[in-house]
Amino acid sequence: MTTSKKNYVQGLGLAAIALVSACFLPQAASAEDAQQSGASFVDNFERIDTGRWYISDGWNNGPHQNCTWSRKQVTIKDGMLQLQFVQSKTGERNYACGEIQTTKRYGYGTYEARYRTATGPGLNSAFFTYIGPTDKKPHDEIDFEVLGKNAGQVQVNQYISAKGGNEKLAPVSGGADQGFNDYAFIWEKDRLRYYVNGKLVQDVTDPSKIPSNAQKIFFSLWGTDTLSGWMGKFAYSGEPATMQIKRVAFTAPGEKCLFPESITCKIN
Template structure:
């Protein structure tokens, strides 16, 4: 997220409240303990209920102007569709999609190939990992977020112990809505590296802290009418929007090249 955390800005404080409020919703009623996940590759030839579930029937706080709905999650033609539309959900005028893993993961390489909707101020298309209540006790998070007020850039960042980490907002090789783009982060003890189409765009590490706690994997597309300084002033897009995910993979430490698209090859 493109904010100076720890600098006392009102926006940073607002986002901290937002994320803490979201902790109880992120896991929903599916927060049961599960074994640590192992390496996998999913090309979405179907939606695997053993690996994923769709958030449904809640929102992550008052900042969110849409409600999560399983009706905004689908797999079509080998592509995951994460949607947003003007249909009521969770006492909101709009409904939006979020897919999350059952399993939690730790260090390793996380990768996904996705394409966002076109410019749509007030919306956020995200690929990220999250650990915190009710998934775990400590809020750690690693993020790729394409704010659709400017889909030519991606925000690479996250949280460690509930505090925001250093942010980068690199330009994408091409606007995120024009073609599929590969995103990857490599999470190691004391270091996180972020890649876009195989190129290193950001790195976290000493002396700054990095995440240490297990996290779940997420895709989401959501809107706000209050966080306009960050995500832009919301405008009704006038038609349903869709983030498309071609594939996603996780490679555990010590393994490599489990699928040909991987940066570990």
């Protein structure tokens, strides 16, 4: 990580805690400026498609993060994508963690993922989209984040030109870390809807609170020693923590649903 990149991430502060390593993706993968560049897809993670996904490796996002992104913590096992958080001296941190992000940007449409979150206070299991200044765009973001201090709920939020403050907590019946659940958002120019297991949990209709820039899709698992008020006091269990992802999909506006369980099959 260069000094300029490091200072950029650290300078964002708490307003961009969910900002991850899109800042460090090679420029060739972030040169497109259209509102939407990626086409509809479903990925069941039979393998990691390197044409679609970039694995974060070799840096951290600033002092709030107590682990270093490591490609060793991103694997396919039992027909699922697995992101791990483990105790392992890596770079500047004593822990290693996993993150994956798309190489292309995606715009208005339906985003869906089926996954099981990690267990443990001080950990964040996240499914979100992001774009920012390194891509010559404002910081826009749409989030699902399960904080290990309470896996019985998921926090939804969005950033528009680096302005957040749109957090809402939604219940996840049975606990997000105890089984697989479906998380989805439908992003339109004038409306943003969040769903958990097919139930609408947040409906945003104020255009000033809806991002407008195409973004990359992320899954990440990371921890903190400093944000205990938000994520809980970190305590390593002694065993690796794992986030398991069975499926992710993007459906462009106007297209038919791509798999039977898709939210687009139910509301269109």
